[in-house]
Amino acid sequence: MGNWESRLYSVPPQKLGEFVQNSLRPFEDCQNKIDKTVNTICAVLQEAEQFPLVISVAKGGSYGRKTVLRGNSDGTLVVFASDFEQFQDQTKSPSEILHKIRDVLRVWQLTTELAAQVEVQMVSGTLTIQLSTKRQSITFKVLPAFNALGLSDKPSTWTYLELKRALDQTHSNPGEFSVCFTELQQKFFKNHPRKLKDLILLVKYWYEQCQEKLKYAPLPPVYALELLTVYAWEQGCRTEDFDIVEGIRTVLGLILQQEQLCVYWVINYNFENVTIRNILLSQLRSSRPVILDPADPTNNVSKDKMCWQLLKEEARIWLSSSGLNESPGLSWNVLPAPLYTTPGHLLDKFIKDFLQPNKIFLEQIERAVKIIRTFLQHNCFQHSTTKIQKIVQGGSTAKGTALKNGSDADLVVFPDWLNSYTSQKNERSRVIREIHKQLQACQQKLDLEVKFEISKWKAPRVLSFSLKSKVLNESIDFDVLPAFNVLGHKNSHTAPSPSVYSELIDLYSSSDALGGEFSTCFTELQRNFVISRPTKLKDLIRLVKHWYRQCEKKLKQKGNLPPKYALELLTIYAWEQGSGTTNFNTAEGFRTVLELITKYQQLCIFWTVNYNLEDETMRNFLLTQIQKTRPVILDPAEPTGDVGGGDRWCWHLLAKEATEWMSSLCFKDGTGEPVQAWKVPTVQTPGSCGAGMYPITQEMFSFRICRTLE
Structure with a gap:
C-alpha cells in the first residue's frame, strides 16, 4: 500500500472531517489572493478595448463549483462573445479570439501588480492561465462560447430545442456545447452546503490518488464523481450537518453499483416538452452508468462503463480498510437508479x-x-x-x-x-x-x-x-x-357484530368525533385485510409506496398529500378488479394504480368484508358516506374512516405527478412497447365489493346505491 493509501485509509472515521479541513481545504489567504486575481482578469477581458464584443466571463471547473483542493486544482474561464450567435458558431476555430486574449493578458501582466503569480500559455491551440501563490496553484482553461442563456439566469425550453438542432446540424457529440451552460453548473453547486463540498473534496482527493496509483488507466471524469456525491447527499441526507463517514460510505457504495447507476436532475430541464422528453428518455435507456449534467441533458458525464471498473475495485479496497471498517458500516439509503428510469x-x-x-x-x-x-x-x-x-x-x-x-x-x-x-x-x-x-x-x-x-x-x-x-x-x-x-377476544378473521359499528356510528353522528378517529380499535381487521393477499400484490403495494415517497419529497411544501393507507387500498382495489391472479404483470398493476389516481375525482370505493348492507343502520350510513365529495375510499375495517377524504387532501398534486409518470420507462416493456393498464372501474358497485362480501338481498337498496354511484 502506498503512502497516500496508508495516510487516507488509516484515518479514523471520527477524524475524517478534521482531515478535510486541515489537509484538503485550500488555505484561506491563498484562495483570497487567487480570487482577487481572477476577478481582475475577468474585468480586464470585459473592459479591454480589443474586446468590445465580450458579453461576460463565467467561472467554471472546480474553481467555479467551489470544490478546489489544496495544492493544485483546475478551473475554466468561459468567455461569452457576441459574435457567437448560436451554438453552431462554436464549431469554428476559436484561435483568433484566443490569441487576442493571450496578447491582452501578457501586456496587462507587465503593467499591473497582482495578488497571485500569473503564467499565460498557448499550446496546441489551447490557452491556459496558471495562477499561483506560495501554497496553491490553479490552472484555468480559457474557452470562448455562445451565450446560450442571454440575460436570463434560467434556460428556456427553446434553449434546449436549439441545442438539439445544433447537435444534429453539426453532427457534434452529445455534450459538445455544455460549456455554454457553465453558469448553470456553477449555480447548481452554489446552492449546496459547505459540508457537502467538504465531502466532495474527500471524494476528489481519493480520486486523484487513484489516478496517481493507476497512472495512465482511463477513469471517469472527476465531474461525474462530484455529481454522484451531490446525488448521494440529496437522496440520502439533505441536512447541512451530517456524518461525513456515512456520506463517503454512500458514495463508495454507489460506485460499487456502477452497472446500475442512473443519475439525473430536472431543475433546468424536464419531461414536459416532447423533444426534451425524448432526449432524456434516450439518455436514460442507454447503457449504465448514466450521470447527466444537470445543466445539459445531452451530456452524459459518466462516459463508458469500462473506465469505472478500476475505480470500483479501489472503492472496494477503501470500504474494507480499517479506516472505514472499524465501526458499523452505516450509510445513507440511496438507490443507484430512480424508479422512473427502471423499465417495466x-x-x-x-x-x-x-x-x-x-x-x-x-x-x-x-x-x-x-x-x-x-x-x-x-x-x-x-x-x-x-x-x-x-x-x-x-x-x-x-x-x-x-x-x-x-x-x-x-x-x-x-x-x-x-x-x-x-x-x-x-x-x-x-x-x-x-x-x-x-x-x-x-x-x-x-x-x-x-x-x-x-x-x-x-x-x-x-x-x-x-x-x-x-x-x-x-x-x-x-x-x-x-x-x-371493542372486538373483544373473538376470532378476528370473522366479521364483527353489527352492534360494534352501530355504537361507533351513533357516536360519530352525534358528537365532534372525526371520521376514522377510532380506527386503532380495528387494527386487527385492517391488518388481516392486507396480510391475506398474495405476496406479489404486497410487492406492488411496496412499489406504490416507494413512488409516493418520491412524491412526498417533491411536493411536501405544496400541500398535504392523502395518506399512504389510501394508496394501499387503491392498489388492492385495482388488483381485485383488474387482475385477481397471484402472478400478474407488475408494470400493468403499477400503471393501473397511477391511472386511477389521475381519476381521483371519480373514485368511490368500499368493501363489505367486515360491515355489510344487511343492517339498516349501517345501510343508511354507507349511503351517506358514498354520497360525499369524491374521492371516497372507505376503510374496510372502519366505515367512518374515509381515507379518500374528498377535498381534505391535495389529490390534484398527486394526480399531476401520476400523469407525468405515464411517460416513464416503468411503462415500457423489454421491447420498448407501452404497457397497458387493467380495465378497472372508478366506482365500486354493490355486486363487486371485494372478496368475501356478504350477499345483498335488499334489491331496493341496491337500486338506490347504484343510482347514487352513477
Whole structure:
C-alpha cells in the first residue's frame, strides 16, 4: 500500500472531517489572493478595448463549483462573445479570439501588480492561465462560447430545442456545447452546503490518488464523481450537518453499483416538452452508468462503463480498510437508479433489490417486538390494577408491506379500563404517560439485537420509538397506541357484530368525533385485510409506496398529500378488479394504480368484508358516506374512516405527478412497447365489493346505491 493509501485509509472515521479541513481545504489567504486575481482578469477581458464584443466571463471547473483542493486544482474561464450567435458558431476555430486574449493578458501582466503569480500559455491551440501563490496553484482553461442563456439566469425550453438542432446540424457529440451552460453548473453547486463540498473534496482527493496509483488507466471524469456525491447527499441526507463517514460510505457504495447507476436532475430541464422528453428518455435507456449534467441533458458525464471498473475495485479496497471498517458500516439509503428510469420488465427485480427489507433484520425486529410486547403486557403495569387484555401489531410491518428503510408499525395496547370509545378519547394520554415512564426506566434492561430509541415525547396521544439495525441502514418506527377493545377476544378473521359499528356510528353522528378517529380499535381487521393477499400484490403495494415517497419529497411544501393507507387500498382495489391472479404483470398493476389516481375525482370505493348492507343502520350510513365529495375510499375495517377524504387532501398534486409518470420507462416493456393498464372501474358497485362480501338481498337498496354511484 502506498503512502497516500496508508495516510487516507488509516484515518479514523471520527477524524475524517478534521482531515478535510486541515489537509484538503485550500488555505484561506491563498484562495483570497487567487480570487482577487481572477476577478481582475475577468474585468480586464470585459473592459479591454480589443474586446468590445465580450458579453461576460463565467467561472467554471472546480474553481467555479467551489470544490478546489489544496495544492493544485483546475478551473475554466468561459468567455461569452457576441459574435457567437448560436451554438453552431462554436464549431469554428476559436484561435483568433484566443490569441487576442493571450496578447491582452501578457501586456496587462507587465503593467499591473497582482495578488497571485500569473503564467499565460498557448499550446496546441489551447490557452491556459496558471495562477499561483506560495501554497496553491490553479490552472484555468480559457474557452470562448455562445451565450446560450442571454440575460436570463434560467434556460428556456427553446434553449434546449436549439441545442438539439445544433447537435444534429453539426453532427457534434452529445455534450459538445455544455460549456455554454457553465453558469448553470456553477449555480447548481452554489446552492449546496459547505459540508457537502467538504465531502466532495474527500471524494476528489481519493480520486486523484487513484489516478496517481493507476497512472495512465482511463477513469471517469472527476465531474461525474462530484455529481454522484451531490446525488448521494440529496437522496440520502439533505441536512447541512451530517456524518461525513456515512456520506463517503454512500458514495463508495454507489460506485460499487456502477452497472446500475442512473443519475439525473430536472431543475433546468424536464419531461414536459416532447423533444426534451425524448432526449432524456434516450439518455436514460442507454447503457449504465448514466450521470447527466444537470445543466445539459445531452451530456452524459459518466462516459463508458469500462473506465469505472478500476475505480470500483479501489472503492472496494477503501470500504474494507480499517479506516472505514472499524465501526458499523452505516450509510445513507440511496438507490443507484430512480424508479422512473427502471423499465417495466425489471420492476420485480427493482422491488427485490431495493425495496424489500432485509430478512435477517425483519427476524431481529420480530424478536425485539416480542420482548417489548411481553414487557408491556406483563411488566409495565405490574404495580397497578390495570391489566392489558391484548396487544396487536399493525402498520406496514405487520401487513407485510414494509419498505427497506424507515417503515412504520403500530403496537396497539388494549387496557381493560378503556371500556368505551369515549374512555379511549379521554384516558389514552394517561396510559401513554405511564408506558413512557416505564419504558424509559427499563430501556437499558431490554436485551435487544437492535438499537432501541424512544423518540422525544411530543404528543400525549402517542408514544413513538425506533428499532434500528446495528449493522445495516435499516430501521422501523413504532407508535404505541392505547385503544378500546371493542372486538373483544373473538376470532378476528370473522366479521364483527353489527352492534360494534352501530355504537361507533351513533357516536360519530352525534358528537365532534372525526371520521376514522377510532380506527386503532380495528387494527386487527385492517391488518388481516392486507396480510391475506398474495405476496406479489404486497410487492406492488411496496412499489406504490416507494413512488409516493418520491412524491412526498417533491411536493411536501405544496400541500398535504392523502395518506399512504389510501394508496394501499387503491392498489388492492385495482388488483381485485383488474387482475385477481397471484402472478400478474407488475408494470400493468403499477400503471393501473397511477391511472386511477389521475381519476381521483371519480373514485368511490368500499368493501363489505367486515360491515355489510344487511343492517339498516349501517345501510343508511354507507349511503351517506358514498354520497360525499369524491374521492371516497372507505376503510374496510372502519366505515367512518374515509381515507379518500374528498377535498381534505391535495389529490390534484398527486394526480399531476401520476400523469407525468405515464411517460416513464416503468411503462415500457423489454421491447420498448407501452404497457397497458387493467380495465378497472372508478366506482365500486354493490355486486363487486371485494372478496368475501356478504350477499345483498335488499334489491331496493341496491337500486338506490347504484343510482347514487352513477
